[in-house]
Amino acid sequence: MTFTGSASTSAQFPRDLLPEVAFLGRSNVGKSSLLNALAGVKGLARVSSEPGRTRLVNFFRVHGASRPGGGGRGDLYLVDLPGYGFAKAPKAVRESWERLVGSYLEDRDVLRLCVFIVDARHDPSAGDEMLHEWLFHHETPYVVAANKVDKLGHGEARRRERQLEEGIGKSAQAVVPVSAARGTGVPELWSIIRGATLAPADEGNCWTRKLRRGPSRRPRWSLSPASRR
Ligand SMILES: Nc1nc2c(ncn2[C@@H]2O[C@H](COP(=O)(O)OP(=O)(O)OP(=O)(O)O)[C@@H](O)[C@H]2O)c(=O)[nH]1
Ligand SMILES: [Mg+2]
Numbered sequence: 001m002t003f004t005g006s007a008s009t010s011a012q013f014p015r016d017l018l019p020e021v022a023f024l025g026r027s028n029v030g031k032s033s034l035l036n037a038l039a040g041v042k043g044l045a046r047v048s049s050e051p052g053r054t055r056l057v058n059f060f061r062v063h064g065a066s067r068p069g070g071g072g073r074g075d076l077y078l079v080d081l082p083g084y085g086f087a088k089a090p091k092a093v094r095e096s097w098e099r100l101v102g103s104y105l106e107d108r109d110v111l112r113l114c115v116f117i118v119d120a121r122h123d124p125s126a127g128d129e130m131l132h133e134w135l136f137h138h139e140t141p142y143v144v145a146a147n148k149v150d151k152l153g154h155g156e157a158r159r160r161e162r163q164l165e166e167g168i169g170k171s172a173q174a175v176v177p178v179s180a181a182r183g184t185g186v187p188e189l190w191s192i193i194r195g196a197t198l199a200p201a202d203e204g205n206c207w208t209r210k211l212r213r214g215p216s217r218r219p220r221w222s223l224s225p226a227s228r229r
Helices: 031-039 091-107 126-137 154-166 186-198 206-213
Strands: 002-007 020-025 057-062 076-080 111-119 142-147 175-177
Touching: 020 031, 020 091, 020 126, 020 186, 031 076, 031 111, 031 142, 031 186, 057 091, 076 186, 111 126, 111 186, 142 154, 142 186, 154 175, 175 186
Parallel strands: 020 076, 020 111, 111 142, 142 175
Antiparallel strands: 002 057, 057 076
16 A cells, blocks of 8 residues: 555545545544554554644555455555544634535545544544434445444443444444554455445446435535534
């Protein structure tokens, strides 16, 4: 897997039409860490204890031959998006965040799957609920990754998994307990990503949904970290 570039506007998104898998979740939940765990490379995506570290949309190209189970077929992009719910960000930063993530989610025809990352230790935040509403409404295929399970005992992790399956994971393909720190759940996530990106392009990806349904309607993307926190 290689880092291919960052975008601060939709004009800078890649144009080679490879399938994409987006990593979404609140700030500091471990999106970049999980991407590194999937790559098996520490420090590929920048990780920080300071929330709001990822401010751009970062594209990582997975090469078919090196992708676990990919059998040498088809390349794809893993896309690291900035997190929401970062209260301390100035208004101008929050607004540019909303424009950038909004334009990615609303218009990205090659988006095949969202990896919706939540913190297994906490109840979903208002921002998580809003993202869930949006994914559900737009029929976007997604998987819930409950991260940082290394911080929980076995029973507590199971309890949270069941709770997520009844809540924001109800319309998801799966709820997967993961730990970016320990590598827990990484093979399961790879197998879901492979399934979503190796499927023929006409089977329920975002592009065909859009052709079927016409332009997207409400709810509009409005996950302002300030108002939804
Ligand atoms: N214990 C534990 N800590 C983790 C895990 N995943 C990430 N972290 C820590 O959580 C913090 C945030 O991780 P990042 O990967 O930078 O989070 P992010 O979601 O990309 O954050 P933003 O880019 O700010 O939105 C870092 O201190 C990580 O070391 C995990 O599975 N277990
Ligand atoms: Mg990050």
